[in-house]
Amino acid sequence: MTLALKSLAFGYRDREIGHAVSLSLAEGEVLALLGANGAGKTTLFRSMLGLLPVKAGEVMLDGKPLSAWSRRERALRIAYVPQAHAAPFPFTVRDVVLMGRAAHLRAFAMPGERDRAIADAALESLGITGLADTPCTEISGGERQLALIARALAQQARIIVMDEPTANLDYGNQMRLLAHIRTLAGQGLAIVLSTHNPDHALQVADRVALLKDGTLMALGAPADTLTPQTLKDIYGIDVVIGRVEGSEALVCAPRG
Template sequence: MMLELRDLSFGYGARTIGSSVSLTLGPGEILALLGPNGAGKTTLFKTMLGLLPPQAGDVLFDGASLATLSRAERAKRIAYVPQAHAALFPFKVRDVVLMGRAAQVAPFSAPGRRDREVAAGALDRLGMSHLGERPYTEISGGERQMTLIARALAQEPKILVMDEPTASLDYGNQMRVLSHVRRLAAEGMAIVLSTHNPDHVFMVADRVALLHEGRLAGLGQPAEVLTPATVKRLYDIDVVMGVLPGGSFQVSSPRLNTGE
């Protein structure tokens, strides 16, 4: 499954948020979307998912325009993983994951045996079967994020769109989520995720798209595109980049000047 954004302009009504965005995403690839608040990342995601119509250009899946696909057909191709949140109702984890089968179930019908098997398989795929009977409201933030990923996998999509999947998580849970993201890509899943952390881009992404004021400011391999100059342009902050022992990359900011 190939996702293509072709000269895409997006926004709300007559208000344009971003324009002239072109990129592709193939099977097994992780594309990180990096940009400051207000750059248009969420609006771009909504347009990719079909929640907003393109103002110009097109979103294509294997050459087929998003506009020609029904909601059910879209759901079988692309799934959305929002940021983890605190739910109001104490659904069991397995039932939250089962909700991902909604696109596969006929209207006014209950989930069947296969739907439950797929949902259970999604939990098992992420090593979360032991949480199936726990209330979603009583598990940790990291476990909630993994539950939302499992719910998306239950759709059996080809592409995952992840909105800041490590936001509000502690360091350990950030690493666990990113590890699962990398593993899903190794299994052939195409993944596009947004982040504010350049280190995470170097950890998991095959390519990075830099979004600045609604336009692509760079697109390519992280080591080629993500530089002190581009980070300065995006976030107006000076950073130092370097390779650590073992080959990992680190982005750090100089010690802040307190004015003392």
């Protein structure tokens, strides 16, 4: 299962936010998207999912235009983890995760025993089984974020699009989630995620895409793409990148 963007222009109504974005996502790959606030990351994600009409170019899913797939067919293949938001209704965490099974059910059908088992396995994989019967209106933003990720896992799609999945998580849950993302990629899933933390991209990504003012500034291996110069171009600060004693991971820190 592959996802590809070909010379994509995207935005809202009469406002173009980005243009000429071309990239692809392959099975077993983690692609990290970085860019400053307002660079167009969320709009790009919503466009590649078909939630917003593209202004030019094309989104290809497994070699076919995204528009050629029905909504149900897309949902069986692509899962979306939006940024955590306030829950409008007091659904339990388990119910939210079960919503990920919707594409697998017939119209008006109720989740069955297998669906519940899959949802419970997703909860357990993220360490939030203890929240299963808690209303989403009574949990923290970080816990809601984990519930949305569990919902995507329960969907059992082969492509997962994650919009800043670690943004509301504490450090421990961030590290556990990044490790889980690598595990999923090892199982053949294709994952694209956005982040503001270069360390996370260096830790988990196979490739990194840098978005600036709606255009793709760079695309490549993390160590080659995330450099002091490219990060200064994006965020306007001087940084250093290197290794610290006791770890083989590259880390990024402000210079001086």
